[in-house]
Amino acid sequence: MNMRNQWPVLPIVAGLASGLLTGCGSDTGDSGGTGSSVVMGMSDDVLATDPASGYDPGSWLLFNNVFQSLLSFPKGATEPQPDLAKNCTFTDTRAMVYKCELKDGLKFSNGDPLTSEDVKFSFDRMLKIDDPAGPAIIFPMLDKVETPDAKTAVFHLKVPDATFPSKIASGAGSIVNHRQYDADGLRTDHKAVGSGPYKLESFDKDQAVFSVNGNYQGAAEAKNSGITLKFFHGDRTALKQALLDGDIDIAYRGLTAADIADLEQQADNKGVDVTEGSSAEVQHLVFNMKHPVAGKLGVRKAMAYLLDRDALIKDVYQGTATPLYSIIPAGIAGHNTAYFDTYGARPSRAKAAAALRADGIDGKVKLTLWSTPSRYGPATDEELKAIAGQLNASGLFDADVKSVAFDQYEKDIAQGKYGVYVKGWVPDYPDADNFTAPFFGKGNVLDNNYDNRTITGSIIPATAAQSDRSATDKDFGRLQNIVADELPVLPVWQAKQYAVARDGVYGLEYCLDASTVFRFWELSKS
Secondary structure: OOOOOOOOOOOOOOOOOOOEEOOOOOOOOOOOOOOOOOOEOOOOOOOOOOOOOOOOOHHHHHHHOOOOOEEEOEEOOOOOOOOOOOOOEEEEOOOOOOEEEOOOOOEEEOOEEOOHHHHHHHHHHHHHHHHOOOOHHHHHOEEEEEEOOEEEOEEOOOOOOOOOHHHHHHHHHHOOOOOOOEEEOOOOOOOOOOOOEEEEEOOOOEEEEEEEEEOOOOOOOOOEEEEEEOOOOOHHHHHHHHHHHHOEEEEEOOOOHHHHHHHHHHHHHHOOOEEEEEEEEEEEEEOOOOOOOOOOOOHHHHHHOOOOHHHHHHOOOOOOOEOOOOOOOOOOOOOOOHHHHHHHOOOOOHHHHHHHOOOOOOOOEEEEEEOOOOHHHHHHHHHHHHHHHHHHHEEEEOEEEEEEOOOHHHHHOOOHOOEEEEEOOOOOOOHHHHHOOHHHOOOOOOOOOOHHHHHHHHHHHHHHHHOOOOHHHHHHHHHHHHHHHHOOOEEEEEEEEEEEEOEEEEOOOOOOOOOOOOOHHOOOOO
16 A cells, blocks of 8 residues: 655644544435535645545545545544445454445436446456555555456455455545546546535645535535635745635645644634644654664664654654554544553653673664655654754764655665655545554565565454454554664654634534544534
């Protein structure tokens, strides 16, 4: 699975699509929404309007409002529920055959009927196109889709995967109209035809305009008459000013931690409200296990003993995150505190020095921490400089920081040039599997030469095949403990989500949760 290397929700106002979540209301659809239209701004761009290509926060924001999936996540929940489907279930005990029955009377926004043919077409098309910037990489287990009738879709998997329902409930499971999309190539006209609560009326480099889809059949009830999404192309200052000037109603992705702190302190004077939500986005330091310095366990342990997460969050992120002590974040079933239990919460120079001595290391450890703010946000360099400062203050390290553009960064990581580098992760679906298999499974996204056969050969396959997800907690706990002992990664923080709205705008609290899906339909303006 590709790591969605995007600016984190922590130093910016952010969130990422993970599935079409169900809002309030009945299954009667909505003829045009109620209330005023809402204007929202974000610093991200939407890189794709075609679900076979987009695998970035902006694109999934669009997908989760314009398209539907067979399943979706009710707000605040992590268990997928039927959306386009009337019901879905594994028909075998091995979690290898998954059958969905569609609801009656489904239509796309242009009035075309939506049937199992469109379901099969959507998945076949995504896998065939296999766009490097798209979500096909989520479905290596999918063998074929059969359609015994117009209302039934049957997914045959190559290997057991009990998380398959969560994967198809994400933006990667968006169903497109087979009459409107090319089976062999991506759509390039910046148009979209889906069956979700909203229609994409227009799209250009500066904004996307959405209207309520009168043909929508689902549980979401639009509380507005439309959404205009304005793109600020990374200009965080302009985004904040547009909010204060009243040019936009909501600032979603792009405000820095300093902006958030300023707006919270002066909310009443500036006529805005700051809404905080939970998030499952995480950031780690990654160690190249073959590097001559970072490859030494004693060096990695010393860094784990010296890292002061609380100081980082206070000084760099101004409280807009929480310390992370394992690879599975809080709020996701299976989370434990393996790094806290092993290395403690407070820095210990004595333990760090002992770890270095035990590995035969004398003198200061010379080490470079590699950063790429062009992808992970403007605070990333500051964060890594603060970490280097913590290491150096111990007298045990001579650490510096180097920052490079993202394209070069990824190439250098793949070539094994870095010893320590930063990686962020926004989940595709809210399951512990999505924080473990992509990092430690075959062909993992970290490119850090870490391979533990117990994890890859036993724990990951066993947890993937377990349909009762609560029964995986013990195995995921074991995995986290192994990783904390061997230290291929060092978790740093878990994000909070923020959005800032002008007075009179409501519903943001229903748009910011661990599923990281922003629901247009919950927004209203008086």
